[in-house]
Amino acid sequence: MVAYILRRIILIIPIVLGVTLVSFIILHSIPGDPAEVIAGMDGTKEILEKIRADLGLDKPLPIQYLVFIKNILIHGDFGYSYRTQRPVSQEIKGRFINSIKLGVTAIVIAILIGLICGTLSAIKENSKLDRFFTISSLISLSTPTFWSGLLLIIFFSVYLKWLPAGGMSGLKSYILPAIALGLPASAVIIRMVRTSLLEVLHENYIRTAKAKGLSPLRVILRHALKNALIPTVTIIGLQFGWLLGGTVVVETVFSWPGMGQLIITGILGRDYPMVQGAIIVLAFAFICINLFVDILYTYLDPRIQYE
Amino acid sequence: MNKRKRSRRWEILKVLLSNKMATAGLVIFILFILTAILAPWLAPCDPNEQDLSFVLIPPSLKYPLGTDEFGRDILSRIIYGTRPTLVVALTATLIGLVIGGGFGLISGYYGGKIDTLIMRCLDVLLAFPGILLALAIISATGPGMIGVIVATSIYSIPQLARVTRGSVLGVKENDYIMAARATGERTWSIIFLYILPNIIMPIFALTFVRMGVVIIIAASLSFLGVGIQPPTAEWGVMLSQGRNYIRVAPFLPIFPGIAIIILVLSLNLLGDGLRSALDPKFKKVS
Secondary structure: OHHHHHHHHHHHHHHHHHHHHHHHHHHHOOOOOHHHHHHHHHOOHHHHHHHHHHHOOOOOHHHHHHHHHHHHHHHOOOOEOOOOOOEHHHHHHHHHHHHHHHHHHHHHHHHHHHHHHHHHHHHOOOOHHHHHHHHHHHHHHOOOHHHHHHHHHHHHHHHOOOOOOOOOOOOHHHHHHHHHHHHHHHHHHHHHHHHHHHHHHOOHHHHHHHHOOOOHHHHHHHHHHHHHHHHHHHHHHHHHHHHHHHHHHHHHHOOOOOHHHHHHHHHHOOOHHHHHHHHHHHHHHHHHHHHHHHHHHHHHOOOOOOO | OHHHHHHHHHHHHHHHHHOHHHHHHHHHHHHHHHHHHOHHHHOOOOOOOOOOOOOOOOOOOOOOOOEOOOOOEHHHHHHHHHHHHHHHHHHHHHHHHHHHHHHHHHHHHHOHHHHHHHHHHHHHHHOOOOOHHHHHHHHHHOOOHHHHHHHHHHHHHHHHHHHHHHHHHHHHOOHHHHHHHHOOOOHHHHHHHHHHHHHHHHHHHHHHHHHHHHHHHHHHHHHHOOOOOOOOOOHHHHHHHHHHHOOOOOOOOHHHHHHHHHHHHHHHHHHHHHHHHHOHHHHOOO
């Protein structure tokens, strides 16, 4: 098992390097000169050259990339924001935690909805309830999160005045953005729970459990769900990773002080160290979650051999 | 051979049409395309014509979906909004299909080192969660229609490549491929005449679902202000501008969102229906 985990960790190294390379290439092909952005209107030739030298922008691109990788790996340093002049890593730190908090709340909501509705759907297969859940999950998969977010604001903040329309202030402020963010994920989880539960429900050991006279609830909870959950764990992990990308959109709707705002203002203000740092951190979190899920999966399912 | 192929396609169409949801999806999608083509005749007003004496009017007989902050007719803007949406969706999906499908074919057919190299590169693209890859790309191309198309095309490549590769692996070892190879057919004719026709339908099924994702990503980019720019009549743009008036005119952001949902839903229904029509396991059920 330890050897397997080690091998998996080694396998993600090229992917992590690839991610840094891709973001480096993409963000350095941006038209326009960052030195001019920093200097603003009154940038004389000397000032521009000094800025370029300070930031290492006068060096060839491969060198810039190597310096960039070295700083990330050794110092956790993503450079300085062109806009605020503060270290990107510091700007990101608090924001990243805010995004993770929102993401975790969203995935918890998605898991709750997914487990309950998916189980009900499978037990009452082909019933009206099952059809209702199937159709609503199809619809929520087709709904952009920014639209469901706006609708939640219109209904719960503007009309009912129950919940705040934005910002991050106390538990109440988590509810709406987490629902908007979690809905598509819950739809995927409902589908997965339903399918895998239906597969398990036809197995012999379930028939045995029923024949023993166990209550249907007990059969579902103790015997069926336990096995049906194994493939669901993978889906949940993947969805959590996707939520990290999705926060960017939902954060904009709810003015959530997370990574999303950092990335959008960074793109509009050509602050590429910031955009680069934020995207790399999110991608790295996504890779780590996938790794964790893979390992958890082999741990949960003894039928899988890790060779 | 040709007759059998045609009858198989006919069969798929028959099963597809027997699936009510898939038929609905197909019909709605065609209606959206017709709307885009016939927009000038269907729209009651010019989508960009401002009338500052009729600003933020709720839905009424004259303006069925109301007017926006510049007094522009929302219905007309939604009708014209099908154009940028479908242009981006169709172009990006087509580019993703050609490039991604191409990589998938090469990767699956040749296997070995080429396969490993291609798949590892695609893994890197897949390591950017959700919309992030599109955001990173658009930060380089700059906002606008071209940027959105480039970003969503590249975004579509890895997924379509993976499915194509998987399908190629599924049919590669079949006897008729072996036979074709034994008779000395050229590699390219094996790929295009023997493999491609047998895997094209499942890839199409996924393509429709991916097109739905592309539409959502493109609308999100415009909503975030880094995609298609105002004053273009585009749904994401309309939502992003309507957002500022939700307190006085809550109807403003609702309708463009419904348009997105119906279009994406139709593609999902179509993709799901096509997939079950192709899967022999589902045939018994329907």
